[in-house]
Amino acid sequence: MSFRTRTSTPSISPAWLSPVPLLFVFLWSTGFIVAKLGLPYAPPLSFVILRCLGVLAVLLPVVFMLRAPWPRGQVLHVALAGLLLQAGYLGGVWAAIKIGMPAGLTALIVGMQPILTAAAAPLIGERVRPRQWLGFALGLSGVLLVVYSKLHLAGLTAAGIALCVFALLCITAGTMYQRRYCPGFDLRTGTVIQFAATVVALLPLAIVLEDLDPRFSTITWSTDFIVAWLWSIFALSIGAIFLLFTLIRRSRATEVTSLLYLTPPTTAVMAWLLFGEAFSPLALAGMAVAVLGVAFVVKKPKETP
Numbered sequence: 001m002s003f004r005t006r007t008s009t010p011s012i013s014p015a016w017l018s019p020v021p022l023l024f025v026f027l028w029s030t031g032f033i034v035a036k037l038g039l040p041y042a043p044p045l046s047f048v049i050l051r052c053l054g055v056l057a058v059l060l061p062v063v064f065m066l067r068a069p070w071p072r073g074q075v076l077h078v079a080l081a082g083l084l085l086q087a088g089y090l091g092g093v094w095a096a097i098k099i100g101m102p103a104g105l106t107a108l109i110v111g112m113q114p115i116l117t118a119a120a121a122p123l124i125g126e127r128v129r130p131r132q133w134l135g136f137a138l139g140l141s142g143v144l145l146v147v148y149s150k151l152h153l154a155g156l157t158a159a160g161i162a163l164c165v166f167a168l169l170c171i172t173a174g175t176m177y178q179r180r181y182c183p184g185f186d187l188r189t190g191t192v193i194q195f196a197a198t199v200v201a202l203l204p205l206a207i208v209l210e211d212l213d214p215r216f217s218t219i220t221w222s223t224d225f226i227v228a229w230l231w232s233i234f235a236l237s238i239g240a241i242f243l244l245f246t247l248i249r250r251s252r253a254t255e256v257t258s259l260l261y262l263t264p265p266t267t268a269v270m271a272w273l274l275f276g277e278a279f280s281p282l283a284l285a286g287m288a289v290a291v292l293g294v295a296f297v298v299k300k301p302k303e304t305p
Contacts, residue, residue, distance in 0.1 A: 020246060023239075024244060030235060032271075035094055038229060050229060051233060051236075069186050082190075082195065102156060104149075104150030106164050107143065108151070109161070110171070114136050118254045135295070139294055142290025142291070143290060147268075149278065176253050255297055258293070
């Protein structure tokens with residue numbers, strides 16, 4: 001009998017070379033652009049509710065016409081994951097931006113999510129390798145370099161920090177909870193459940209805090225707002241969320257969340273192209289460091305004889 005010694009060499013899984021992660025990063029990165037366009041014309045919770053209602057109006061007819069299967073025995077799990085990912089994360093970030101939280105600090109605080117997910121990974125049976133920890137450190141360093149020029153204390157409040165930290169905890173918990181308890185539901189019906197749960201949760205808050213009424217009279221229906229609203233429905237809430245759920249289903253939570261390191265650099269490029277915001281050489285270097293960090297996280301050992 002002969003024995004072969006196995007060695008491990010890093011390789012990137014073919015799944016991470018597909019267009020899915022790249023398209024997800026692009027779409028997810030437009031979230032801050034949507035906020036910049038839409039939030040001047042609408043209170044944050046009202047915007048999120050209107051966005052959810054738009055998603056339901058699009059998906060419900062599709063669900064019933066195609067007779068998409070509803071999750072069996074997982075409805076509460078799917079709904080809870082949706083509350084964390086939609087109501088908690090979106091509501092927290094958009095409310096923080098609305099009250100004046102600096103965009104750079106918001107991106108940096110929320111950018112802690114991959115490291116937070118890695119620290120909690122053992123709770124869902126995932127192991128983080130040393131090379132991945134290096135990748136997380138590089139990714140966070142890259143985000144810091146990208147947002148460095150936008151880091152300032154103007155508008156910084158305890159409420160803004162609390163909202164960002166709340167959003168950070170929600171998206172981390174939501175990603176891990178969905179990965180652990182309900183990774184395999186039908187995307188069409190699951191998304192309907194999650195956005196319906198978000199509306200139910202946020203509606204009382206919006207009525208009390210933002211004077212929301214059935215006519216959405218607190219919203220100014222400008223061209224910028226309508227564009228932001230429609231993009232948030234089709235590109236973010238359907239496109240990006242479907243891709244996120246697909247990635248959660250197929251990959252480890254730590255690998256999926258590492259992609260979020262690429263969103264601040266991508267958003268910075270978009271803001272430069274669309275709004276003429278400064279994009280410094282330091283930000284460009286940060287983008288390269290963030291990409292390197294994500295590569296370290298998603299590389300997997302490949303056994304060779």
